[in-house]
Amino acid sequence: MRKFISVLIALILCIxxxxxxxGQNSLDDYSIISPYTSDEGVAYGDNLLISVKVDAGTxxxxxxxxxxxxxxxxxxxxxxxxxxTVEEPVGISENYEKRDRIGFYTRQLNxxxxxxxxxxxxxxxxxxxxxxxxxxxxxxxxxxxxxTTTIYESQPSNKVLFFQSVFKSxxxxxxxx
Amino acid sequence: xxxxxxxxxxxxxxxxxxxxxxxxxxxxYWQGSSISGIKESVNGHFxxxxxxxxxxxxxxxxxxxxKVDVNFxxxxxxxxxxxxxxxxxxxxxSYIAFTEMENLMIEELSEAQWLETMDMKSIQFVFxxxxxVEFFESLGGSNFGQSDYxxxxxxxxxxxxxxxxLFIRDDTLGKYYxxxxxxxxYPLEEKVLEISSxxxxxxxxxxxxxxxxxxxxxPFSTGILLPELSVNKLSSESILSSEKDxxxxxxxxxxxxxxxxxxxxxxxxxxxxxxxxxxxxxxxGIFEYKETPSSDVNSAGFNSVFDTAVSFISxxxxxxxxxxxxxxxxxxxxxxxxxxxxxTYNFVFCAGSKNRTLYGNSASQIAIEITxxxxxxxxxxxxxxxxxxxxxxxxxxxxxxxxTDILARDHQYIAQTLLEHxxxxxxxxxxxxxxxxxxxxxxxxxxxxxxxxxxQVRFVPAWTIDFSGFKVFYDLYTGEFLGYLKETEQ
Amino acid sequence: xxxxxxxxxxIVALILTDILLVSLLIFSDHGKNDTDSSVSVEDALVVLxxxxxxVSSKIPDVDxxxxxxxxxxxxxxxxxxxxxxxxxxxxTENTALDLAESxxxxxxLPEAEKNTLEAVNVYxxxxxxxxxxxxxxxxxxDYKLENSYILCYVSSEGVTEMLKNHxxxxxxxxxxxxxxxxxSALLKYMNQLKSADPDSAKEITDVxxxxxxxxxxxxNITSDTAFPTWKITASDNSITYISAYN
Numbered sequence: 001m002r003k004f005i006s007v008l009i010a011l012i013l014c015i016x017x018x019x020x021x022x023g024q025n026s027l028d029d030y031s032i033i034s035p036y037t038s039d040e041g042v043a044y045g046d047n048l049l050i051s052v053k054v055d056a057g058t059x060x061x062x063x064x065x066x067x068x069x070x071x072x073x074x075x076x077x078x079x080x081x082x083x084x085t086v087e088e089p090v091g092i093s094e095n096y097e098k099r100d101r102i103g104f105y106t107r108q109l110n111x112x113x114x115x116x117x118x119x120x121x122x123x124x125x126x127x128x129x130x131x132x133x134x135x136x137x138x139x140x141x142x143x144x145x146x147x148t149t150t151i152y153e154s155q156p157s158n159k160v161l162f163f164q165s166v167f168k169s170x171x172x173x174x175x176x177x
Numbered sequence: 178x179x180x181x182x183x184x185x186x187x188x189x190x191x192x193x194x195x196x197x198x199x200x201x202x203x204x205x206y207w208q209g210s211s212i213s214g215i216k217e218s219v220n221g222h223f224x225x226x227x228x229x230x231x232x233x234x235x236x237x238x239x240x241x242x243x244k245v246d247v248n249f250x251x252x253x254x255x256x257x258x259x260x261x262x263x264x265x266x267x268x269x270x271s272y273i274a275f276t277e278m279e280n281l282m283i284e285e286l287s288e289a290q291w292l293e294t295m296d297m298k299s300i301q302f303v304f305x306x307x308x309x310v311e312f313f314e315s316l317g318g319s320n321f322g323q324s325d326y327x328x329x330x331x332x333x334x335x336x337x338x339x340x341x342x343l344f345i346r347d348d349t350l351g352k353y354y355x356x357x358x359x360x361x362x363y364p365l366e367e368k369v370l371e372i373s374s375x376x377x378x379x380x381x382x383x384x385x386x387x388x389x390x391x392x393x394x395x396p397f398s399t400g401i402l403l404p405e406l407s408v409n410k411l412s413s414e415s416i417l418s419s420e421k422d423x424x425x426x427x428x429x430x431x432x433x434x435x436x437x438x439x440x441x442x443x444x445x446x447x448x449x450x451x452x453x454x455x456x457x458x459x460x461x462g463i464f465e466y467k468e469t470p471s472s473d474v475n476s477a478g479f480n481s482v483f484d485t486a487v488s489f490i491s492x493x494x495x496x497x498x499x500x501x502x503x504x505x506x507x508x509x510x511x512x513x514x515x516x517x518x519x520x521t522y523n524f525v526f527c528a529g530s531k532n533r534t535l536y537g538n539s540a541s542q543i544a545i546e547i548t549x550x551x552x553x554x555x556x557x558x559x560x561x562x563x564x565x566x567x568x569x570x571x572x573x574x575x576x577x578x579x580x581t582d583i584l585a586r587d588h589q590y591i592a593q594t595l596l597e598h599x600x601x602x603x604x605x606x607x608x609x610x611x612x613x614x615x616x617x618x619x620x621x622x623x624x625x626x627x628x629x630x631x632x633q634v635r636f637v638p639a640w641t642i643d644f645s646g647f648k649v650f651y652d653l654y655t656g657e658f659l660g661y662l663k664e665t666e667q
Numbered sequence: 668x669x670x671x672x673x674x675x676x677x678i679v680a681l682i683l684t685d686i687l688l689v690s691l692l693i694f695s696d697h698g699k700n701d702t703d704s705s706v707s708v709e710d711a712l713v714v715l716x717x718x719x720x721x722v723s724s725k726i727p728d729v730d731x732x733x734x735x736x737x738x739x740x741x742x743x744x745x746x747x748x749x750x751x752x753x754x755x756x757x758x759t760e761n762t763a764l765d766l767a768e769s770x771x772x773x774x775x776l777p778e779a780e781k782n783t784l785e786a787v788n789v790y791x792x793x794x795x796x797x798x799x800x801x802x803x804x805x806x807x808x809d810y811k812l813e814n815s816y817i818l819c820y821v822s823s824e825g826v827t828e829m830l831k832n833h834x835x836x837x838x839x840x841x842x843x844x845x846x847x848x849x850x851s852a853l854l855k856y857m858n859q860l861k862s863a864d865p866d867s868a869k870e871i872t873d874v875x876x877x878x879x880x881x882x883x884x885x886x887n888i889t890s891d892t893a894f895p896t897w898k899i900t901a902s903d904n905s906i907t908y909i910s911a912y913n
Contacts, residue, residue, distance in 0.1 A: 031388065033384075033385065033386060033387065033388035034385050034386060036384075036385055044252055045251065045252040045253065046251070047253060047379060049381060049385060049386060051385070051386040051387070051388070051397075051581065053387075053388055053585075101585065101586060102585050102611065103581075103582065103585045103586075104386075104387075104579070104581035104582060104585050106386060106397060106398070106579060106581050108379065108398070142251070143250075143251040143252040151290060151293050151294060151297075151338045151339070152338060152339045152342070152355075185670075185671065185674070188671075188674045188675070188678060189674065191678055192674060192677050192678055192681065195678065195681035195682060195685060196681060198681075198685055199681055199684050199685055199688065202685060202688035202689060202692065203688060205692060206688055206691055206692055431840075431842060432840070433734070433735060433839060433840030433841070433842040433844075434735060434842070434844055434894075434912065435892070436880065436882075436891070436892040436894070437737070437839075437890070437891070437892050438884055438886075438888055438890065438891045438892070439888070439889050439890035439891075440884075440886040440887050440888050440889060441886070441887040441888075441889050442886075444886070446884065448882070448884075451882045452882065
């Protein structure tokens with residue numbers, strides 16, 4: 001029986017933590033719009049935009065955390081789901097006080113090094129106690145430089161000449177304005 | 178013997194002078210003039226600097242992009258408003274050099290190609306109007322020639338995707354083009370670096386910070402400090418003291434034989450003939466001039482029409498109606514209608530500061546309609562402000578209101594307003610109101626909104642949320658609702 | 668060949684030429700001021716009579732140049748109705764006129780130099796009220812201001828109704844412009860008449876120069892500009908106005 005219960009608990013923990021890692025939204029009281037991540041949980045760029053749409057009557061606290069041990073992670077699936085040993089806050093935690101209408105929590109973080117991060121959202125009750133918490137994990141990677149792909153060949157295969165050029169080549173003189 | 182040399186030289190000089198005088202007098206005589214006629218033509222060009230104002234202003238001076246969209250190439254975007262005129266004038270030399278190159282080719286692009294091109298390091302000059310291509314042809318060097326591909330330029334861009342190409346977007350056709358040359362012609366890297374070192378706001382696609390499906394690029398916050406502008410109004414008496422000077426620019430130095438009517442609201446009307454030419458001056462200084470279209474008007478190309486319009490404004494009260502060095506005129510709309518035989522063009526100029534438009538201020542809007550070489554309608558304003566009272570007021574608290582907060586707070590009111598003005602249809606109401614409003618945003622920028630008081634006008638820096646021409650204004654710093662304007666009212 | 672002598676001759680020749688040109692220009696300036704005497708009144712009358720138009724009135728002599736006038740309308744123009752306590756006066760043209768005159772002098776209308784107000788006509792009212800209408804015209808010097816008038820409706824109790832559209836005139840500006848002489852105006856009248864109806868015949872009973880504004884304007888006018896105009900009245904009571912400025 002005990003064994004069964006501990007396996008059950010472990011299973012539940014696994015499932016809920018994977019939900020924590022892979023879920024886009026958690027609770028109904030707010031939705032995280034940014035950081036906007038790809039399917040592998042990657043956000044590109046060195047400026048990070050955080051934008052969370054919050055329902056009426058909801059009080060929250062936001063903390064951004066970085067995980068220095070995982071600077072070379074390529075996608076979230078490569079990161080073990082549980083027990084991060086070192087986590088450091090990026091900046092301070094900010095509170096969002098409840099309002100009688102919807103609102104936004106927006107924050108821009110500049111000069112973010114590539115690596116593993118999390119946005120931790122704590123739901124608060126009337127006295128400021130944490131009633132629930134959710135962490136969205138994401139990996140920051142620098143923007144892929146696009147210079148390697150060339151959209152245009154140096155000489156287009158279908159040349160379409162300006163009328164003026166044709167005119168010029170026919171008559172060898174500058175066209176009238 | 179020096180004296181006789183001087184004497185001979187003097188005689189030669191005298192002969193030349195007398196000869197020229199003879200030529201001049203013969204010219205007048207053959208012209209059928211008289212002494213009084215000569216006097217009239219010398220004095221006839223009215224000399225008041227208030228209304229004939231400045232030396233000839235090149236029409237091209239008013240054509241500047243409304244904004245310059247910049248992609249820094251690493252996923253960071255911005256849009257420059259204040260810098261736009263400067264960036265454009267810096268670009269013109271490169272543009273001229275480009276158009277003078279040999280072997281220019283043109284290639285039509287797909288929308289996907291255009292978007293990919295702008296997704297790389299790029300600078301895009303975006304105009305508020307679709308400027309006919311003839312304008313750009315005359316701006317450029319002589320080799321540019323006639324283009325049969327696009328007839329308007331809505332935006333012109335440079336991109337890392339091809340540094341030997343000039344990219345062009347024509348919104349009237351919904352098409353994209355690039356003109357390709359043999360060599361680089363614009364210091365793109367350098368310019369982008371320069372721009373990145375100035376204060377500018379990061380722009381994001383709207384879905385990234387508001388969560389609604391809308392791919393327009395917009396800022397949600399601004400680091401740019403815009404001052405409030407304040408200027409004192411002149412009294413009606415003061416404004417109207419120069420009404421005769423204005424009338425003279427239209428009807429000639431002698432107003433004695435022009436019919437002048439004053440009505441009970443103190444509106445003054447000058448009428449020539451049976452209304453072939455009519456000038457109406459209202460007591461707030463706004464005036465309207467109308468001419469009955471003549472049947473034998475000469476057709477003219479766009480550039481000639483544009484020049485004629487600008488010259489006409491310059492010599493008939495024009496640019497001085499904006500009243501101060503800190504407020505300048507911007508071309509805000511260009512439209513044309515094809516009437517049989519000759520095209521009619523409409524130009525609207527608005528007052529602006531730091532390349533932001535002063536909205537809600539009809540006294541600072543100049544509208545002109547021209548058919549061929551004849552001006553048929555012209556609306557302007559006698560200077561209504563006291564220049565010397567102009568001040569800029571910077572806010573004490575420099576933190577600005579966030580777009581996210583404004584929309585969260587006001588989206589229901591905005592939705593209601595958009596419904597009332599038929600910007601959105603009632604069926605659309607089934608959508609979540611917030612998403613409904615945000616999905617209809619066509620752009621967000623910072624502009625000025627006019628507020629009138631007893632003795633002064635204030636131009637308040639404002640977040641301007643544009644819904645395809647219907648603009649809603651919020652105080653940039655307090656987030657307070659300021660007002661809204663339909664497209665036709667601006 | 669003496670250059671010096673040649674130069675002297677050239678200088679003298681050029682000076683003479685310039686003097687000639689200047690005097691020619693001055694002469695043509697005077698020329699512009701002469702009255703256009705191309706058609707005399709007698710000739711015009713002959714042409715008119717050949718076209719079934721007779722003139723039984725005097726043709727006035729007028730100044731060759733005339734100014735425009737600025738009209739300033741009273742601020743209280745409009746229609747007015749009165750009840751009067753005057754009881755039962757026998758109503759005749761003369762008594763109606765007397766009543767109107769005393770009424771008008773009681774109005775204290777704005778006065779201006781060279782402006783006069785005169786009773787022009789007294790006639791029975793067209794409605795069946797049995798009233799008389801006394802119509803007043805305004806004059807600047809000897810010229811009638813066609814747009815300024817007052818109509819008084821007089822019943823046996825006195826003035827019961829007044830329609831006032833009164834203005835005073837003054838010369839605006841300093842300039843005068845040449846006007847078309849009477850003869851030319853008559854010929855123009857004839858042309859207008861004949862092009863509308865080639866068979867018409869008229870007897871002109873009055874030719875006079877007045878001041879008027881004839882093109883319409885929407886709005887309540889407080890000030891306007893009146894131009895010299897020829898007023899030609901015929902025996903059938905038709906009135907034709909012809910602008911006197913060319």
